[in-house]
Amino acid sequence: MEPVPLAVGLAALLGLSSAVLEVHVGQTSVVSIKGQQAILPLWYTSYxxxxxxxxxxxxxxDPTKHLQVLTYIDGKxxxxxxxxxxxxxxxxxxxxxxVSIAINNTQEDDSGQYMCTVNLGDESSTDxxxxxLVNLTVLVPPSxxxxxxxxxxxxxxxxTMSCKSLSGKxxxxxxxxxxxxxxxxxxxxVQDLSKGTLTLTNxxxxxxxxxxxxxxxxxxxxNCTITLEVTPAFNAAVVAGAVVGALIGLGLILLFALQMFVYRRKKKDxxxxxANEIKEDAVAPKTLSWAKSPGSDVVSKNGTLSSMNTAQDHKLYPSKPPSDTASVTTATGSMVAYKPPYNNPRGGTLTPTPSLSSQSLPLYFPPTVNGIHCHHANVPVHRNAQHRTNGAQPQAPRQEHTLPPGLTSSTLTRMGAVPVMVPAQSQAGSLV
Structure with a gap:
């Protein structure tokens, strides 16, 4: 470094007092880049x-952050x-x-003013x-x-494209x-140099x-790089339409499923x-007393219904002698359990009454006198006759059938006979 010897020589030539100590600064402001070396040029003159x-x-x-960087005392x-x-x-x-100072690998925090002081034991300085004093500025490249x-x-x-660095000085x-x-x-x-934005329109x-x-x-x-790809407008519209359509379709499907669920729930209710109303209104069937007899199992469903209808109307029709041509019919329509007719001592023949499984009985309403039903009125012999009267007709006394000696109801049941009430018959043998 030539400045020190030159300064000393000039001082000697000019005749300056060697008792005066002075520190010289080669550059009052030094700029360095982060990571590089910085030199603070300093020297002093004295004899x-x-x-x-x-x-x-x-x-x-900040005065609280002043830092003692370097010292030289007693040769150390x-x-x-x-x-x-x-x-x-x-x-x-x-x-x-x-006494120049070298700072390696400078950092941003190294920036500031460096004050270097030189003292000699046998010389002093004034003013x-x-x-x-040297100012150091450490620059930082953009990140x-x-x-x-x-x-x-x-x-x-x-x-709008943006660009931003986190650090830089x-x-x-x-x-x-x-x-x-x-x-x-x-x-x-179009672009903002300080904010780092670039705006592209249309x-x-x-x-x-x-x-x-x-x-x-x-x-x-x-640097940083970005790729811009401008797509046709219809693509964006198609995508938006597809998204909206998918959402609408999904909503309709959910609505339809909800309606079906509500409909099935209401239908089930x-x-x-x-079913609850039918169960509450239904009447338990009644079992007829004669159906419990041992021979009731051979009676068909239709025969049972006919017998029930006949039993309901037996008070409305007088008893008539059974037909000579009647035969016993089982539930299957065969002649099983058929018994020969029994010879009546009175000259007649007792024959079991056939089941009226396929006949429907006409209803008979007894005449009314002053609002009172006359059950003892005579039933017309010929129902199909055209002659009718408005008044009550005399009724023939009811003939009671009696069983011959030695023949009981249980005997008839074992023989296969079925107790059936038959309505009155005309002289020709037809039902009235």
Whole structure:
């Protein structure tokens, strides 16, 4: 370093007092880039050969953060162990009039004003000439920016592309350009250099391509890339329509399923209600006393119903002698359990009465006198006769059938006879 010897020589030639100590600064402001080396140029002039006492202090905006960076006392150098260990030292071996300081791998926090003081044991200084001040500024290149796109890139639409770096000193500026399929640069107001935005309006398919954002400052630059693909407008409409149609279809399906569920539920409730009403209104069937006899199992369902109808009307019809041509008919219509007729001592023949399984009996309503039914009125012999009277007719006395001696009801039952009430018959043998 030539400045120190030259200053000493000039002082000797000019006859300056050698008793005056003065610190000189080669550059009051130093700029460095993060990660690089910074040199703070300092030296002092004096004719004394004694060892100097050197102290360098970093002054920051916050006084509480002042830091003792480097000292040289009694032939030994001492560096701050917390922030500058293995990064700060004297540029030349000490002791030396050149007390320049070298800072390696500079960081953003190294920025500030460095105050270096030199003292000699046999010389003194006045007016603060033994102090040198150097400002250090550490620049930070922009970090890799992040590219984003906002909006739907379809024909006729608008999009905004943004670019932002998280760090950088000073604040970076942003420049957009398109590289493919053709090169294109953009200017304000389409792009904002400080905010890093690029706004494209009324998009066309020709605007599709690769866009690059360049973030730069005095310390360096970095880039990010984004691809813009402008789609035709009808594609967006088709997609939107398909989505809406799918949602509507799904809603209709759910509505139909809900209606079917409600309909089936109501139908089931109605059926259950009707079944409950039928069960409540139904009357338990009554068993006829004569059906419990041993011979009742050979009577058919129709024969039972006919016998029941006959039993209900036996008071309305007088008893008539049974027909000579009657025969016993079983439930299956065969002649099983047929017994020969019994010879009546009175000259007649007793024959079991056939079952009226296939005949329907006409209803007979007895005449009424002053609102009172006359059950003892004579029933007309010929129901089909055209002659009718409005008054009550005399009734013949009812003939009671008697069984011959030795013939009982149980005997007839064992023979297979079925007790059936038969309505009155005409002389021709037809039912009345």
């Amino acid at each position: 004394s050969n004694s060892r100097p006492f050197v102290s360098c202090l970093l002054e920051r905006r 150098s001492k560096v701050d162990e917390k922030y500058f260990k293995h990064r700060v030292g004297f540029l030349y071996p000490m002791p030396s009039p050149n 603060g000439r033994n102090i040198g 890799s920016p992040t590219c984003k796109i906002q909006g739907t890139p379809h024909v006729g639409g608008n999009v 000073p604040s970076p500026m942003y420049h957009w350009r398109r590289t493919g399929p053709s090169f294109q640069v953009f200017f304000a107001p 998009l066309t398919t020709d605007m599709s391509g690769t866009y690059i954002c360049n973030a730069s400052n005095s310390a360096g630059y970095s 109605v059926q259950e209600e009707m």
